[in-house]
Amino acid sequence: MSSHVVIVGGGVIGSAIAYFLRASDTSVAVTVIERDPTYAKSSSALSAASIRQQFSTPLSIQMSLYGIAFLRQLGDFLEVDGSKPSIDLHEGGYLFLATPAGAATLQQNHALQTRLGADIRLMDRDAMKAKFSWLNVEDLASGAFGESGEGWFDGYGLVQALRKKAQALGARYVAADVVDVVREGRRITYVVTSDGERYPCDTMVNAAGAWARKVSAMMGIDIPVFARRRSIFNVSSPARLSPCPLLIDPSGVYFRPEGKTYICGTSPSADNDSDDLPLDEVDHALFDEVIWPTLAHRVPAFEALRVENCWSGYYEYNVFDHNAIIGHHPDIENCIFANGYSGHGLQQGPATGRGVSELILNGKYTSLDLSSLSWARVLENRPIVEKNVV
Template sequence: MAGKTETPKHTSYDVIIVGGAIMGASTAWFLTDNKDFDGKVLVVERDTSYQSCSTAHTNSCMRQQFSAELNVRISQFAADFVKNLRGYMGGDERVPELSIHSFGYMYLADNDAFANVLRENQKIQLAAGAATQLMTAEQIAAAYPFYNVEDIILGSINLVDEGYWDGSAVFDWWRRQSRERGVEYIENEVVAINRNAAGTRVESVTLKSGEVIACEQLVNASGPRAARTAKMAGIEMPVEPRKRYTWIFKADKPLDRDLPLTIDPSGVHVRENGGGTYQCGAHSEIDPAVDYDDFAMDFDLWESHVWPIVATRIPQFEAIKVQSEWTGHYAYNTFDHNAITGPHPELQNFIFLNGFSGHGLQQSPAMGRGTAEWLTYGEYRTLDLTPFSFDRIAAGRPVEEKAII
């Protein structure tokens, strides 16, 4: 972002958003797009290069294959938003026309229990209007002969609005257009969240540069750092950073057709990347919380675990060359792996937008829209996101999502 600004222009704002990556940017843009909102918005981002944020490390894919209907609906809106981005952005001719490279997600089941999960999930997905197909091992081999399916019982795939999309373009345009409409982005850091005397509302935030800035509402959109932001307000929440590793490799013998984003029963996943290259993701068998700034690569994981699985599933990938690799963080909700949204039950102007556990990018259009609705009206006007409210954590009422990668 050109021209970094450390100091806010004003001493008070209607909305302060803590975190300017995909969720914060989406919320800010949807606020500017709502004719009923006319307040001042400040986005506080600790690093406006965004080099270490989850948004920068994403696989940039979307799917409708979830086990919770609400998650299916959320991704359906994302698909519509991406395919009609210019229209959503007021017909601005500078905005690119985007599409979805719908190579699909291929879930592979090697046991009856997971096969039954895929069958039950498909019922939910079809009822919500998704185009999920179940495939036997023989059908998979016929359609995708490069797979080794000797151990596979069932597969599940959807070739409609499921695959790669240009998340960085959407992210860039949310920030660009919202700034043009008056949203203020600064590179700074919230170091304290201050309540009123009664302790019932957030009154202000203190910035690392020393300013105390008043606000009417505060949005926690700080990704893997969400728990640290919440703790400043005296709130404990079950979100922590978990490492996720990514490799880009080139195959000596590229496949003769698109590779769906294939989720092996081991959890290792691999997908089409274009030009004879492929993108693979995994995590260590031991998957602890890590330090917010720990992006060290596990260089043994590829040779000892990931590549053998990929080459066994797709024998044509026995001869490949890794071109790049990196580590990113999931904002991992240890309670139920689903989003935490909406207001805190006691500190009602503290709004959560956290815990997406790896599917945040594809959920960002619906989540930003819903959060903007809540900030404007005190309720959701489109998709009802109340099942993801913070209340469910204290009540011990998880929203189960079985389709987590």
């Protein structure tokens, strides 16, 4: 058993691990080293903050089923001194749209999702038009709608609630940048910060998000996780769409309500998706050339869109297969990696926190088995094929 765990990264993944560790065993000392305690550049704060079960792989579905159960009870789990946090959870559902070419895949995914307990409704064009009268369905064959368990929330609020609860349970948070990791053979002995402090550890956790590759390199480990910029646009429209889910167009363009406005985005083309692009820049051309035309086609009332605000955040993008890498690397016996969520970190944070804490405390998973997300698949070139990458 580890008596001292040092977690590098205090975003939703690191803070969830800290929370579950201290909630499970108060004899374990937990130190979380977070480079930016304001979370100004944190993926947890800058993402579109949503949760879905509409994946094509069983484990992703199961992780998000646990995630929604946790978010629904968040106030009880993360209460501190009688104050229950709220993350403004809206279970507005996802609506995945399919053209005739994608209809069979959507149907297959739906069968798996419902078999595992997700509340997803498969809809034909007439059913979608009846429920979402504002939707252009002419080029569509079908859609899959999350009747419950899917939606969006306050991502910054979630990371703050996890952090405050972890601290209330005795986890120590240190505001510093990790500059070195001391490795002796197959073990990590110290984590070194920019102020010269050395933090001894029985177990280290790499939960450094978009900076995971840099931290891994300090240990001599090459992890296929890169910081990829994603631009998000907050837009207003005279149109009032009701009901309005988080809609995923077949093109990959998405939008969802945000109060009286909407937020939208999409992934850039592969030839315009370099690593570590500056976050103080926004890809306005992507909005003008791709997002707006797509939205105006899908929702005719969106012809009159106005950008009210925009920002960029990092995806910690696993270029190997777009799924998280969770667990030990065979070369290091006392470091656990929790990296490369590729946009799914907020929704998979609770399941990761629970699973990694079990791995540290028990040497194995005791609830949901996350072992298929281990390093083994990467080292053996066995990518997980997830069809619903957004």
